[in-house]
Amino acid sequence: MGGNALSYTTVRLTDRNFHRFAADTVSKLRSLLPGRKISAIEAYRSKSDFGDLDVLVESSDYDPFKAAEALGAIEIVRNGPVTSIGVVVRPELGLLHGNVFQVDLIAIDEPSFDYAKGYFAFNDLGNLVGRIAHAMGVSHRHDGLYFYVRDGDYKFREICLTKDHALALAFLGFSLERFAQGFETLEEIFRFVGNSPFFNSDIFLLENRNAVSRVRDRKRKTYTAFLSWCELHHELPQFPFPEDKAAWQPRIEEYFPHFNHEHAAALQDLSNQRLAKEKFNGALVASLTGLEGKALGELMKRIKTSFGGPEALRSEVLGITEEALRQRILDTHTAMLNDRP
Known part of the structure; x- marks a missing residue:
């Protein structure tokens, strides 16, 4: 996954040694976990050395931990779905610094496995493709292509457009045949990205990224190399992205027929949530009870719990009269006072 997560000083492996090591690692994991998909992430073919192995x-x-034991790990570092382990390269040399290689085991659910395999392949290609996806109003993630229904800056709901990596690439304007051929060099990867009809170098510039992405991508050698490559190729297309990303919805509906129904349902749910918040909120509860601060928060929690969950709360609040809602607030307040010693 990039970066050294281990306390040991790790070694880089030559192309030949890396592929031998990768084949042995995958074989051991398949023996430990029969029937499960296990795959080393594909790299461009001319890559001469490797700092880690992603599986x-x-x-x-x-x-x-059992997987790490099967691989003879001398160190284990957990970080969410990624487990980084240190494996001794040459056992006869012992635990010397520089004799340890990092293996990153990436847990992924079965429906997302093939998409993740495509997303993580070829260095930072998934991240570069993701910039074009973002400009088209969707999110290219390791587990699928998604559309976010937002309420301002708040992500209200995510709609999975597809977990078919090839379909996602087609939607984003990339050649499926070219991707399937793999890539010999970084230059070929960069050219693949630049050949999208929706390419525009401006969307990759660090000054056009948010603070978190800017800091992250500045550290990525492949990303910064891509920026340098773009500066040398003025012939690249500069697609004029519309300011309103809603302009992409007809294309989304064309490629993903289920989107229209799910999007309409999400918008209706969002509208209902807004109406429910207008009808039931902290200001109303405070005006009826005179509570504030911690006590108000306690009562709000009790009231919400009494409805049985967010969905039930929204449905019931919209379905009862304002008088009935006020009475329920007052009754819950009385019960809270009676519960106190």
């Missing part, structure tokens, strides 16, 4: 493991519940 996808189809499972959200496998035991990474």
